[in-house]
Amino acid sequence: MAPHFCGALAMFKATVTGPSSSHFRELERQIRDKAERALLEASHEAGRRASSGIRAAMSRAGLGRLGNAIDATSDLDKGGRLYRSSSREVSASSAIHLKSRSERTVGAVEAYTRGATIRPRNARWLWIPSPELQRRVKGGARLTPANWQSSGLAQRIGPLVKIPGRHAGEVLLIVQAVTIATKGRANPRRLPSRGGVRAGRELRENFIAFTGIRSTSRQARVDPHKIIEGVRAEIPSILASKLEK
Template sequence: MAGMKVQVFLGKYLGPYRQYQQLLDRRREAAALIASERAAQLGKTETRRAMQGGRLGRLGQAIEATSDYRKGTVHRQSGGGFSTSGIVYVRTKSDRTVGAIEAYTEGADIKPVRSRWLWIATDDIPRVTGRYRMTPQKWKDGGFDSKIGPLEIVPSVNGNPLLVVKNVGVNIAGRKRSARSLTRRGTLRKGQIEKKFLVAFIGIPRTSRSARVNIAAVRYAIRQKLPQIYLDALGRTAR
């Protein structure tokens, strides 16, 4: 009889406490979900800002973020703890974009794959054709043999090759990427001067890309802010 009284007493005494403890646990979990989302989005923003500061143009738009907050999923552990997470990732499957991001965040030694030389376009010819960086093959595929002129290979003073176009016109004021073919009558187009020998591509055996964005520093900065982000989120759960 006494044991039953104890159980009744404990049920009445601990019941409200257990409910309160469960409420605290749910608040902590909710705050962790909110904090993981905010940290992930902040990581995305800061990574994009760092890439823009590194003069990487729109490459940062390939950076995205998500977290367990989107699914409302908390990973509870058997020992009574829990975890939530957020990630910053590259959302594109383009090998070229992924490779560029790796090169400018980790550094890279770039070597030719299909030929002996890497071909670097000069400022006199178009930098891209369509969505692709200009290469000797893209030059041919894009019809630039007729738009500007056929490419011819000649040796440079250092022994590396050059791809040149002969007898073309360029902007008289020196504007970049202005190379054009002569007219059918062999005359210059308006606003251009003749260039007998124009270097279109410079051949090099390899090149290096140094890292322009310190991802580790961005990640460290977010981690330093995470405790305050969590406390702010915990405060929101009391409303």
């Protein structure tokens, strides 16, 4: 005789309890904090890449140390504060700028990144000193015909004499009877009163100290906007790499 069961033998009930709302809020906060930090780091790195790219381009263009005036500052540098346009939208940025306030440096950067025509201010001629002369005088001022006398060069080398240039629109300031070194730096000096030229030096009957021109043009050699746009295109990948940390 088979056993007989009446009714159910057992009942099974499974219950799953999800995280509390406080756990969701904590998770959301952690995700938001990580995303915001990634934004700050990505914009900071983009600024550094752009400024480094511009400096390198200036160096390749033969602009010497002019690129050292280029720098970048980011929101991360300023304490890590984000710009919040709404409760759900934030942004971070960096800016490329010039570290120097020198009018000469600013003008040179503008000329070689935009192109420019340089003309003298409050004067008839734009004076270009000979590369064989020192570039600076006492106190760090640039050598010019105006400070030739006060800098002592008139006594060491001789007085300036203006003569016509080699073509129209040019004049020359020369010093007569000057000796220069045959090796190394020219180190121009006045011809000794006895008239002899020392060993290791040679005589220049007319030493061209300055060339005066009406104006000069500078062609743009570097395109910083192209470099910046190239870095902008890299921002998604930069941000992704920061989020993966």
